[in-house]
Amino acid sequence: MQQMSLDENGTSKSPAFGHVPFSPEFGSKKPPSYQESQPELSQKLQEALRLHNNTGSDGFTMAELIKESPGLTFDDFLCLPGHIHFSPEDVSTSTRVTRNVRLKCPFVSSPMDTVSETNLAVAMALQGGIGIVHYNCPIEEQAMMVRSVKRYKNGFINDPLTMGTNATVKDIRNIKFERGFSGIPITESGKIGSKLLGMVCTRDIDFVGDDELPVTEVMTRELVVAKEGCTLSQANELMKSSKKGKLPIVNEKGELIALISRTDLLKNRDYPNCSVDKTSKQLLCGAAVGTRESDYERVRALAAEHVDVIIIDSAQGDSTYQAQMIRFIKGNFPHIDVVGGNVVTSLQAAHLIQAGCDGLRCGMGVGSICTTQEVMACGRPQAVSIYQVSRFAKQFDIPVIADGGIRSPGHIMKALTLGASCVMMGSMLAGTHEAPGQWFYRDGIRMKKYRGMGSKEAMEKGSSTRYLMSEQSTIRVEQGVSGAVADKGTLHHFLPHLHMCLRQALQDVGIKSLMELHHGSEAGFVKFEKRTAAAQMEGRVHTVQHVQSTGFGAPS
Secondary structure, eight states: OOOOOOOTTOSOOOSSOOOOOOOTTTTOOOOOHHHHSSOOOOHHHHHHHHHHHHHOOSSBOHHHHHHHSTTOOGGGEEEOOOOOOSOGGGOBOOEESSSSOEESSOEEEOOOTTTOSHHHHHHHHHTTSBOEEOOSSOHHHHHHHHHHHHTTSOSSBSSOOOBOTTOBHHHHHHHHHHHSOOOEEEESSSSTTSBEEEEEOHHHHTTOOOTTSBGGGTSBOSOOOEETTOOHHHHHHHHHHHTOSEEEEEOTTOBEEEEEEHHHHHHHHHOTTOOBOTTTOOBOOEEEEOSSHHHHHHHHHHHHTTOSEEEEOOSSOOSHHHHHHHHHHHHHOTTSEEEEEEEOSHHHHHHHHHHTOSEEEEOSSOSTTBOHHHHHSOOOOHHHHHHHHHHHHGGGTOOEEEESOOOSHHHHHHHHHTTOSEEEESHHHHTBTTSSSOEEEETTEEEEEEEOTTSHHHHHHTGGGGGTOOTTOSOOOOOBOEEEEEOOBOHHHHHHHHHHHHHHHHHHHTOSBHHHHHHHHHHTOSOEEEOOHHHHHHTSOOSOSSOOOOSSOOOO
């Protein structure tokens, strides 16, 4: 057979934005592009700038800004523009959500029961981010959601459903009804690793009236197969040329060892930025757990479904219980990356880093539906939290997720500039079509329910564990509220919009990648300006009425 190489990420572009290159700075010691691309000034202009800066330079460095403005949060500052020498399409937003898991877009969904379930987690991964499935549900239900995400897209399917020669047409139809697919390999023993005899697809049984007919009488025996050792690119090319829906992979003895599906090839083409596991090519998926005894069993169930990231969900993450959970996961499932949190100080971060976490989640009491700061008088403004935690964690190569307070595309840019590797969003995603919940109308606006995990409703369902409350506690202190968010359309339109906003924001600052952004911010190349209350009003839409908007953005 003729075998040709095919780029697994493809070269086609999605309707909203093009293929995102991985940052060339990963593992490179090449100077940042912003240092090499500055226009050369005449000696007269250089001297004028030097004198000007001696009497007061433009803006502050990040360290100066934090020192100048204690209690800093997103609306209190702006990034100053830089020199543009590239287009938005040249910007790389590749980043790490944990020590070992990389994404092409720095977007993470919050593990809330009105945000992250199967549909949203799938969409997040297809668009280059990652979804974190909530745990406010039975263990079996959460494991099933993770399983659905992982099986949505595959490269080589190493454990395909197979049947033996004693199977009937009825068995095939039952699988189609229960699992939504056909195309079942038939092997001698009915298991993978046995000699492949044929395939049964929908077209083989569409006009068969006898449900008790053996599959051996309807299966297709003349098959196009790929040999063991072929690459995914070669197998995809063979499947395209043969126009088959399924491609079995067999060894020299003709025994089935894997399977490839045409639908997965189409997904790979349509979503070139999708977040996938390096080996299996399945979508990346994360899940949240608590620190109760039952959560240890939850971790085992999630590990069995090949979850990629586990986030230990706690409003205050610096606890003995969380440290024990981190050590349990890393001791028993070292291949799973663990995110600890939430934290807002370097000391909290140090405790969880020592326990063995692979990432940190930063933020306390800053979410749109969170009342922790009001009720507990405990927390920290989000901008200074991100800066201090990420500045400390960087020494140990631990990425930080900025969790909470994200209300606009501009806030995403600011969180990343402060040192975060990713942003976690709840209310920004809860109004999308993929988020769980029913639509309703209020004042003519289509809306969907959104509630904090510290709200009364969520706690009654079981989320009180994230606030270290016992199941027997009769008095529960609410640290969140329930509300509603407006319709934002499908995530497949909304997330690309946020992504393009970020790429253009990086262009305005004169930075080509998130790695350069962190380097430039730390080195003092990226400058910032404080905003007074009047400046904040000036930066928003003002003095006009009947403003028309896409509904995607918000005044920063």
